[in-house]
Amino acid sequence: MAAELTAHELIAKHRPTLDQALEAIRTRAYWSPHPEHPKAYGENGSLDAAAGKAAFDALLGTRVDLGQPGTDDWVGGEVSPYGIELGVTYPHADIDTLLPAMRAGQRAWREAGAEIRAVVCVEILKRISDRTHEFAHAVMHTSGQAFMMAFQAGGPHAQDRGLEAVAYAYVEQVRTPDTAEWSKPQGKRDPLALTKQFTPVPRGIGLVIGCNTFPTWNGYPGLFASLATGNAVLVKPHPRAVLPLALTVQVAREVLDEAGFDPNLVALAAERPGEGIAKTLAGRPEIRIIDYTGSTEFGDWLEANARQAQVYTEKAGVNTVLVDSTSDYKGMLSNLAFSLSLYSGQMCTTPQNFLIPRDGIRTDEGPRTFDEVVAGLARAVDGLLGDDARANALLGAIVNPDVKARLEAATGLGEVALASREISNPEFPDAVVRTPVIVKLDGAKPDDEAAYMSECFGPVSFAVAVDSSADAVELLRRTIREKGAMTVGAYTTDEEVERSVQEVCLEEAAQLSLNLTGGVYVNQTAAFSDFHGSGGNPAANAALCDGAFVANRFRVVEVRREV
């Protein structure tokens, strides 16, 4: 049967996008082919807001039948952080049937070569992009993100990260030519001459272990990096956030099939409550690559135990913002208030510890004491979230009871500088919506250290009094080295302090944002330009996305012959 999508068509359609992505990762200038504005959708086959909402509503209470081999049951029990029971069920796989079936199509996928694989991946992303409104609701009602954030971070930004991985995977595979003629002079004798063929070959099956908070954004890089390098990919979503990845798998299978490849190259592994199949899958010999986002504990377990696989982890860290001085006090406070509030701080990149000299800081508005800075930050958060509609639009919902429990426990850790408030959500009365809490701690007190040196995921941050900025720099270093950090922020007008902070970030391999006062926030990174994590401190063993993230997902096999 002829493929419905020919290689020629796919290349004609998507090679320009691939080329632009390749250029973007080289220059790291701003670029994205995926519109951020909800109103940009609705033409050329993409779903507009109403159609996307309708498509999502139509999914509720249904069975997502992916047509996977080895389906032995139907499972699912997602309840939206906004209170809706999704009622969607997914195939539960007999992995002894599914894994071998996933390997059946690997030869054809390998033989397609890097360019065809890349444009097939771009087609998958294009179809996902067309359904961004539908995906936005799926992300919102699994992660608890507010709609606009679910739309942008779960839609175009996630698609950007997927495309970035495709671009890195493509360029890595074509660094070595398909063939080479090698001729070595032998003085007066004939040269030695060989013809060499080089073929990128996949490692096997990649396993993507998804997370609850960013199922698509954190899932796409590994999924597309593995698929574009010739591997099959098994997606094991978080049990609370299955739908966005199930839809992704559905689209991928549909495109693979239409392009003449085996749809089983991409499959879903949904699980029963408490089944814990990630551990089982991670130990299977067929699984040769694992991409994981989640707790440090399980990430460390994977790194230590899934020895047959290349393991890429994004775990947890303790993110610091060092506050030394600023030439835009208001801008600093409003920028930080936004960072703390966005998605109720439920991002691995949200700042946790604000290190502030106990003698205060210099600002464009004159000196400010420690207490004044903390009060200023608290006021900025209050101002930002004073209107309930705006608060709901920024905060989203608390994703699970653990986060709520940590938020409630945080008030016992020290003096509360900003109390958390409950916000009601008129559209979703069952949503748990909370404003962030800020707790004052003393950097010199051992009891307080136990708090600020642990990750407290959620809307909890600590204003930590330190003896000096030099002291803060050393605490920053120790925090990154011991706990890891996905992000570091710093505010300073002092060149010496700036150099010290930079040097710590360079030595401890952490990504630094300096003096952000406008519309860019320390907890956001842009694909094609910013690295997410560094892979060089304990928070993550890989960065999104660089050469190291893709280079070991395939190997190059050489066949050489005499001419």
Place this chain on the structure above:
Amino acid sequence: MAAELTAHELIAKHRPTLDQALEAIRTRAYWSPHPEHPKAYGENGSLDAAAGKAAFDALLGTRVDLGQPGTDDWVGGEVSPYGIELGVTYPHADIDTLLPAMRAGQRAWREAGAEIRAVVCVEILKRISDRTHEFAHAVMHTSGQAFMMAFQAGGPHAQDRGLEAVAYAYVEQVRTPDTAEWSKPQGKRDPLALTKQFTPVPRGIGLVIGCNTFPTWNGYPGLFASLATGNAVLVKPHPRAVLPLALTVQVAREVLDEAGFDPNLVALAAERPGEGIAKTLAGRPEIRIIDYTGSTEFGDWLEANARQAQVYTEKAGVNTVLVDSTSDYKGMLSNLAFSLSLYSGQMCTTPQNFLIPRDGIRTDEGPRTFDEVVAGLARAVDGLLGDDARANALLGAIVNPDVKARLEAATGLGEVALASREISNPEFPDAVVRTPVIVKLDGAKPDDEAAYMSECFGPVSFAVAVDSSADAVELLRRTIREKGAMTVGAYTTDEEVERSVQEVCLEEAAQLSLNLTGGVYVNQTAAFSDFHGSGGNPAANAALCDGAFVANRFRVVEVRREV
């Protein structure tokens, strides 16, 4: 103090070489800046044969004082496989002093940037190249390689592999620009604008664990890949092969010093007999990268236990040559005879198992039975090594008593098709020189399987009778999958068999040489063109040299600021 070698001079001198290396790894055509012929040396500051020999002789019985901090003793007890006691001693390090000292210069080395680091590395290689004759004797009298092989494999070919690693390291680091201007449109509002700086940062200290048989060839890729990516490098040579790497460290320290960098960025860790410091060093938190060549057992231990480090291993495999049919029977036999004889088969790339159908094969000289093929191979080896002078020049010496013991035990494994002979070496009467043994085994007998499915490092090969070429292909697959393979060879004129062998090599990630009958041998690879190992089967977790070999030795740290 001003550096004696300025960055400007080094770039002017070596950038053209770096550019040629970059072009070579891209096209994978033949290229080398390091002459293979001994007579090519002696001008422009390089040592000729006599001067190189004299320099080596002058080293005997001396102390190689590298000026390293923390030296608490002098150790050494190398005895050449040719019988000479080298009598050279080396610094023994107090690692609690040495490791911190190695970190002192890392900031300046990092700040130098990728290009300066690359040209400093090229200068190190250039000075080593100038002393190739001296190094050749050092390699010969530690590895037991014959002089010509020690000269070529230990000299220009090793230097090529080092330069290849420098080229890969350089290009990987400059994939991301130093700076980027990022401007994101915001509709009618001003765009969001950031200035971004990207800095490659090292992981820490790289540890190179050298091997006995190819101290420079196997040591240089890791050494130069780590150094060129900004790391310090500690070289832990095999206790029987210290001298070539001690001289390498000496040259590196000298060049670093002259270029204005801390010489302690490269240091030697020689050990007392039985001290086993590799394990101790591999567990130190300062060691963040390990390059290892040697036994599977210790390589597996490193991969499992040195969890704080990126670990690159070249271990052991079982190399197969599948013999199905040939259009050049004589060429095949003479090519294989050379492969078996070179350095007495003491290469990780030497073929071990010849899989030959028990019903015989088709050749340009008519059909040949299994016994005829084996006898033909035996005769070809005999012919090649019939003259003692030529035999000595090809075989070199047996590197250690374990290899000799395995050779002697091999005759008990099956019917001996070619017995090993003792060859006397008039120049070095104490050298243990042996011709290869070929033992016939039956692929279908479980007792025989125990022999051919184990690595038997040294001049031992097995002619394994199989039911058919299809049977051989399956045995090839199983051997690679279970035991790993650094090389695979195959002889066939049958397109179907060729396709099957290729497919197995692609699926199991092994490097394949097809129908070699001339002056290229399955056990030799050329830098800049051939990959050594694949990193995709159990014989090695890395290939020399590709993007994956360098990409995770550094991380990129981003610092971003509002414009």
